[in-house]
Amino acid sequence: MGYKKTIKTSGVSGSGNQDAFQSPMLTSTNYTVWAIRMKVLLNVHKFWDTIDPGATDNDKNNIAIALIYQSIWEATIMQVGNLESAKEIWNTIKTRNLGDDRVKEARLLTLMNEFDSMRMKETETIDEFVAKLSCTASKAASLGEMIKETKMVNKFLSSLP
Structure with missing residues (x-):
């Protein structure tokens, strides 16, 4: 199973009042649960709008990318590292795990x-x-x-x- 990392977002604009949260690790078998948990976490910290609808606030986008990177393995980061938006990264991970x-x-x-x-x-x-x-x-x-x-x-x- 995947392990969890604690991500601190205090002092980050738009991060809400929470000091930390647990980020689930994406594995080869838990995409559905991972996506649900990540959506909730990104929503709580006011970053989900970088994915849906795809807001273009550069700071929020960078933080959302960092949060996603915290929950995926290095091999996956290497596959999506050239993408510039959290929305592109999210959709690529989704396609790789759910397929066409x-x-x-x-x-x-x-x-x-x-x-x-x-x-x-x-x-x-x-x-x-x-x-x-x-x-x-x-x-x-x-x-x-x-x-x-x-x-x-x-x-x-x-x-x-």
């Missing part, structure tokens, strides 16, 4: 097949199984497919041992 439309479609199909074949194991608790279902629903949402609550409930009920 065909790849995204294939991942979604695989994920939905996994969802359909999920069964609660005798050794699993209800909370563990619900967490697996929720995780799958979150991954599907990140790929553009919302799993309806009724489908989740039906899956849960039909999957009990």
Whole structure:
């Protein structure tokens, strides 16, 4: 799993009143959770607008880039280091982790097949199984497919041992 780095932003214009926050590390398997956490962190410190819609304030852009760089591995930094805006870096990381439309479609199909074949194991608790279902629903949402609550409930009920 990834480790976390503490990033201090006190004294930075637009950083809010917080003195520090934990930055999640992006790994090969946690893009969806990483993106959610980074969006919240960038929002809290008033830097998300450099990504969406893509504000051009140079100081805010540089800080957003620095915060993103704190949460990615050196190899990824080398891949995006020539990009000049936080928005470009964010979109490149997103594309590399979610892929283009065909790849995204294939991942979604695989994920939905996994969802359909999920069964609660005798050794699993209800909370563990619900967490697996929720995780799958979150991954599907990140790929553009919302799993309806009724489908989740039906899956849960039909999957009990």
